[in-house]
Amino acid sequence: MTADAASAPLGKPGARTATAYPRYLAGKLAGAAVSLLAVLVTSFFLFRLIPGDPVRFMTGGRQVSSEQLANYREQFGLDLPLWQQFTDYCGKALTGDLGTSYQFNAPVIDKITEALPHTLLLTGTAFVIYTVLGIVLGTRSAWRHGRLGDRLNTGLALVLYSVPSFWLGLLLIVTLSVGIGPLPGLFPTGGMESGGEEGFAYVLDVAHHLVLPVVTLVAVEYGQTLLVTRSALMDEMGSDYLTTARAKGLRDDLVRRRHAVPNALLPTVTLIFINLGRTVAGVILVETVFSWPGLGGLFYQALSVPDLPLVQGLFFVFAAAVIVMNTLADLIYPLLDPRVGR
Amino acid sequence: MTTGTGMTKEQGSSPVRSRSLARRRRRDSAARFWRQYRTHRAGLFGLGALLLFALPALTAPLLVGSDVDDVTDAPGGPLEDPSTAFPFGTDRFGRNLLGLVIWGARVSLLVGLLAAVLSVAIGTLIGVTAGHFKGWYATVTMRITDWFLVMPTLVLAIALATVMPRSLLTIVVAIGVTTWPTTARLVRAQTLAVETRPYIERARALGGGHWHIMSRHVLPNVMPLVLAQTTLIISSAILAEATLAFLGLGDPTVVSWGALLQDAREAGAVSSGHWWYLVPPGVAIAVVALAFTLCGRAVEQVLNPRLGVSR
Numbered sequence: 001m002t003a004d005a006a007s008a009p010l011g012k013p014g015a016r017t018a019t020a021y022p023r024y025l026a027g028k029l030a031g032a033a034v035s036l037l038a039v040l041v042t043s044f045f046l047f048r049l050i051p052g053d054p055v056r057f058m059t060g061g062r063q064v065s066s067e068q069l070a071n072y073r074e075q076f077g078l079d080l081p082l083w084q085q086f087t088d089y090c091g092k093a094l095t096g097d098l099g100t101s102y103q104f105n106a107p108v109i110d111k112i113t114e115a116l117p118h119t120l121l122l123t124g125t126a127f128v129i130y131t132v133l134g135i136v137l138g139t140r141s142a143w144r145h146g147r148l149g150d151r152l153n154t155g156l157a158l159v160l161y162s163v164p165s166f167w168l169g170l171l172l173i174v175t176l177s178v179g180i181g182p183l184p185g186l187f188p189t190g191g192m193e194s195g196g197e198e199g200f201a202y203v204l205d206v207a208h209h210l211v212l213p214v215v216t217l218v219a220v221e222y223g224q225t226l227l228v229t230r231s232a233l234m235d236e237m238g239s240d241y242l243t244t245a246r247a248k249g250l251r252d253d254l255v256r257r258r259h260a261v262p263n264a265l266l267p268t269v270t271l272i273f274i275n276l277g278r279t280v281a282g283v284i285l286v287e288t289v290f291s292w293p294g295l296g297g298l299f300y301q302a303l304s305v306p307d308l309p310l311v312q313g314l315f316f317v318f319a320a321a322v323i324v325m326n327t328l329a330d331l332i333y334p335l336l337d338p339r340v341g342r
Numbered sequence: 343m344t345t346g347t348g349m350t351k352e353q354g355s356s357p358v359r360s361r362s363l364a365r366r367r368r369r370d371s372a373a374r375f376w377r378q379y380r381t382h383r384a385g386l387f388g389l390g391a392l393l394l395f396a397l398p399a400l401t402a403p404l405l406v407g408s409d410v411d412d413v414t415d416a417p418g419g420p421l422e423d424p425s426t427a428f429p430f431g432t433d434r435f436g437r438n439l440l441g442l443v444i445w446g447a448r449v450s451l452l453v454g455l456l457a458a459v460l461s462v463a464i465g466t467l468i469g470v471t472a473g474h475f476k477g478w479y480a481t482v483t484m485r486i487t488d489w490f491l492v493m494p495t496l497v498l499a500i501a502l503a504t505v506m507p508r509s510l511l512t513i514v515v516a517i518g519v520t521t522w523p524t525t526a527r528l529v530r531a532q533t534l535a536v537e538t539r540p541y542i543e544r545a546r547a548l549g550g551g552h553w554h555i556m557s558r559h560v561l562p563n564v565m566p567l568v569l570a571q572t573t574l575i576i577s578s579a580i581l582a583e584a585t586l587a588f589l590g591l592g593d594p595t596v597v598s599w600g601a602l603l604q605d606a607r608e609a610g611a612v613s614s615g616h617w618w619y620l621v622p623p624g625v626a627i628a629v630v631a632l633a634f635t636l637c638g639r640a641v642e643q644v645l646n647p648r649l650g651v652s653r
Contacts, residue, residue: 038489046501162577162632164584167603167624174617189613278494285585299497300589303504311504318497326492 025331032327039319043312044089048082098316099309103302108313111298116317118192119294122287123279125210126217131272133218134225135265141226142233142264143256154230157223165220165282169289172212187212190291213290221279228271233264266337270329277325280318378644385640391633395626399447406441411597424618431618433602434609442597443622449598450627453513454580454634460518461579462572465525470564472526473533474556484530491523499582503591510593517582525571529564536563566645573638577631584627599623 073079080088092099098108137157141150160168177189188194188209197205236242237260245255280295287296295314302310379385398405424431430439472483490498502516536542537560545555586592587600588607602623606612611619 035489035492039493046505158635159628159632162581162635163628164581164588164600164603164624166585166588167620167627170603170607170612170620171617171624173612174615174620178613178615280494282494282496284496284500285588288589299500303500303589303591306504311501315497315501318494319492322494323492 021334024334028327028330032323035323036320039316039323040090040093043315043319044086047306047308047312047315093316098313101302101307101310103305103307103310108309111310112295112313112317115293115295115298118292119280119283119287119296121206122210122213122292122294123217123276123283126214126221127276127279129214130218130222131225131275134222135229135268137222138226138229139233139256139261139264142230142237145230145234154227157226160219161223163220164285165216166285166289168219169213169216169286172216173289176212190289192293213286213292216286216290217279217283221275221282224275225268225271229264229268232267233260236260236264239263266333269336270333273325273329273332274322277322280321375644379640382640382643384636385643388633388636388640391629392637395447395630395633396451398444399451402444402448406438406444411437411442411445430622431616433605433619434611439602439619439622442602443599443626446597446599446602446623447626447630449510449596450580450583450600451630453510453517453583453598454576454630456514457517457521457579457583458572458576460514461521461575462525462568464518465522465571466529466561466564466568468522468526469529470533470556470560473530473537474552474560480530483526487523487526490520491527493520495520496582496585499586500589500591503586508591508593510596513583513586513592516586517579521575521578521582525568525575528567528571532564532567533560536560570638570642570645573634573641577634577638580627580631580634599627 070079078085089099096109098112100106101108101111104111137153141153144150173189177187179186190209192209193202193205194209239260242255242260245259246252250258283294284296284299286292287294288300291297295317298310299314299318301307302314428438428440430443433439433442468483468487472480472487499516499520502519503512506512506515542555542559545559550558583592583598584600584603587598588604590604592598592601594601600623603620606616606619606623609616609619611617
């Protein structure tokens with residue numbers, strides 16, 4: 001980086017930017033493509049390690065004739081040598097064909113695209129709430145660090161960070177859906193809709209079902225954003241430009257909002273994107289507990305069989321989500337902070 | 343080179359006592375560490391909570407008897423309310439839930455510790471070697487590390503636990519193999535910093551080989567970091583164990599906190615409102631995970647005061 005800065009002609013930052021960013025972009029995209037390919041290879045070979053015959057899993061211990069077994073093998077391509085299965089798998093994956101699910105007897109890609117919007121609705125809603133909450137509380141905590149409010153804030157964040165998400169979900173169901181003692185059940189115990197509603201009533205119904213899963217996700221996820229925002233802002237707080245801003249007579253509130261927070265948010269941006277990718281994968285437990293018809297619930301169902309092509313496909317989707325988000329963070333970051341990646 | 347001359351002077355004046363000198367230096371630094379750790383109230387709280395859980399777990403065979411997880415000869419009826427005989431009530435087989443929670447601590451803590459040790463051991467090995475040997479070896483290992491780093495840890499651990507036979511060892515391996523990359527990165531960065539110090543150059547000039555430099559000079563210097571990292575990873579390993587057990591991927595014959603929660607869910611404790619079946623194992627997981635996190639943060643701050651901002 002220092003060598004770059006030294007060789008580049010001074011006073012012409014624009015020219016340097018024009019050539020540096022595309023090269024940076026190409027490097028990051030190539031890295032992401034290699035990672036995706038590696039995930040594809042892993043998802044194929046990892047699940048071949050399952051001891052036993054996948055066909056036996058499919059038939060579920062029923063008495064089946066050997067011809068039927070051979071039929072199944074042929075149908076799912078399991079009679080071919082491993083390398084040929086692999087090349088077939090890769091070739092098909094490139095065209096979006098991830099195989100056929102054993103238990104649903106439907107294309108994996110169809111099951112995934114069917115469940116994806118539900119997961120996006122859940123994680124999207126939770127993501128917006130916990131990011132805003134984490135940044136707001138983190139900012140307040142840092143600005144008044146060491147005070148009682150800050151201690152309560154970070155303490156609660158650490159406690160909730162240590163709580164298993166599935167347990168919190170179960171507790172919320174017991175207290176707010178089933179109801180304890182005089183408390184009536186306020187929320188549905190699971191699922192995404194009661195069925196039968198249409199139009200605006202349907203939207204309200206889904207929102208009603210959405211409350212508890214979102215609360216669970218927000219509770220276990222906001223702590224990390226809070227802690228990172230807080231430490232990033234505290235790094236900035238000793239800076240001279242804040243003293244200057246105060247010396248100009250700016251109100252404390254404005255110094256915080258206009259000067260300190262925008263700078264402190266830079267390192268937080270990376271974390272926010274990485275978190276989004278991780279939330280998609282971490283949603284497995286919350287969806288399982290709340291019977292949410294998304295990718296996570298599907299993953300749990302596929303695991304219990306185990307439904308190999310579906311597990312494989314979902315594994316690829318989860319890993320790809322994280323890789324895509326990381327790459328997006330890498331791509332956006334230099335645009336926000338000109339000091340990085342040049 | 344000041345360190346070098348200092349060492350020879352010490353050894354020169356009393357060559358026999360160099361070993362006892364080293365021991366005293368270590369004891370002094372341990373005492374200094376404790377004096378500083380004591381000032382972190384959250385860290386002390388974490389340590390206290392750990393003792394509170396570790397003691398009953400270690401003495402569990404005496405406290406609750408080793409037949410507490412026996413399904414066939416359970417002392418009470420299924421799903422009894424809390425009473426004086428069963429302070430937490432009974433589980434779906436009529437077993438004493440308090441006893442099970444204490445007994446489950448053994449598995450949860452053991453798996454957490456072993457998984458964290460495995461994870462940190464892999465991370466340290468990769469980190470130190472990647473920092474020491476530069477060139478293609480470092481490039482390749484760091485590529486692999488980066489790749490593991492972007493993988494969703496939980497999904498990978500679930501996948502590993504699915505393909506391996508159901509046992510505690512599987513859980514330990516699944517967690518250990520998926521959580522090491524952060525440690526590897528941290529340790530490598532520290533190794534690179536240590537390797538630029540003059541005393542490494544001195545050791546090399548005196549004929550010290552790769553193994554000597556890594557084990558005698560680099561490792562002791564990255565150890566504080568490794569210690570803090572271990573404490574932090576134990577907490578996530580305990581959470582991961584509970585998660586895998588809850589998903590039914592653990593050893594079905596073993597009682598752990600996560601397995602108790604899975605039992606509770608299967609017994610319909612959620613829909614029938616048997617909240618006392620759910621609360622104790624979950625609270626235990628949360629308190630122990632929090633305690634390790636607090637200890638880890640305190641250790642980190644003592645050893646690396648520059649991180650003090652994150653307090």
